[in-house]
Amino acid sequence: MIHVSATPVLALRGVSKRFGAVQALTDVELEIHTGEVVALVGDNGAGKSTLVKTIAGVHPIDEGIIEWEGAPVSINRPHDAQALGIATVYQDLALCDNLDVVQNLFLGREIRRFGVLDEVEMEKRALTLLDTLSIRIPSVRIPIASLSGGQRQTVAIARSLVGEPKVVILDEPTAALGVEQTAQVLDLVERLRDRGLGVILISHNMADVKAVADRVAVLRLGSNNGVFSVRDTSQETIISAITGATDNAVTRRQARTVETAS
Template identity: 70%
Template sequence: MTTAAAPVRESVLSLTGINKRFGAVQALTDVHLDVAAGEVVALVGDNGAGKSTLVKVISGVYQPDEGDITFAGRKVTVGGPSEAQALGIATVFQDLALCDNLDVVANLFLGQEKRRGGLIDEVEMEKESWRLLRTLSAKIPSVRIPIAGLSGGQRQTVAIARSLIGNPKVVMLDEPTAALGVAQTAEVLNLVERLRENGLGVILISHNMADVQAVSDRIAVLRLGRNAAEFVTKETSTAELVAAITGASDNVVTARAARTGAADGSKGGPA
């Protein structure tokens, strides 16, 4: 496994020796992952690499067959999504799980509405909604617009803001920029930066190398359910990443990089 030296920081979430089987299929084998507070760790890998399975293990949807999960310095068992949330692990799934017919406030507090005297405390929820959205420097025109009236980026913003209710320590974002335009992608990447600035550990699952390199501090590569490599983002090229993901150093990206390097060399050489 390739590992580039990373600055030593205390992990808020640490997975060691995670194994997960589905019948005869070994989905995860001896997987390790560390996330520190105020750090964005990108989790990348090809289809079937085990990213989704690992996310579901962390979020409590699946229980690992073997291995340990350490959260905030103590070993924990994540028995289900609600337990993960109670611990301080929030997940924003790819489908966002938003109700288009409800407004922003209702979606933010769905399943955990604030009450006063048995009735929903709309005023308090609205204030808290604005506070959350301001924390993320979000561009939402009104918290009383139904989700159906928001753009893709704004929906993602609401989903991320919702994950912050309950003050989590770790936020997992599953393909947050999938199917978004350029401007909306930039908006979401800004939100990831905000999360880091607010001292949260962020796990970013993405297929988009540009996004990964734009916001992550470290990149963990999974291949065929195993740790294939781990990189410090600023010391890593796209070619190295693609090589680690595909398991082949001979690929289009590395070939292009080699050609570009050769061309630069010939230009710079003596006449």
């Protein structure tokens, strides 16, 4: 069992971001500790993608502070985030279908020996990495195109770990997957936590969130609308925070259930 760090590995303090006249984020606070999964949830347009891209260095923040291991840092471009130890796996995965698993894992980080690609070493490291993450694929030498959606997702997550990050951001990792493939990916998310990483999981799927997240941070209209412990919070409470409504179909149904029981 990994102990959660006292100081957050990553913290956002009063972060705001605007695009012209549109205020996308307002005074957002977020803390990520090592060895925990924080789900970032909210309706479409709540600011989740913008928030992720500020952490990943795609959209530099306008106001506020980003802290890394307790110290303020500047993240103005993707390279800054990667150098700190932040890896992002976007929804489109950005894998190369025609390349095999090894080539995808080390794309842009190829290992060379005497100026020549060291295929043996890369294959060895690929096998070790996939083995430690319990990722099962038929062969590391088959093209990405021949893998299932779940296998592709696990390879993309494994690739993000080649640089040994401390925080991994997963953008809707189970969005297009079936039940079995979703279970594969969620198992991998738990193994990332067990390895002591901080994980930010963006998801619309409350079942996935309940299955693997320790805390849920709700964004609504670009602002914080609560951070909840998954263990101690009902799904209805979280949905109410997402919708901004204390009275909605879910809460009304819950109220009816309580009345019937009493």
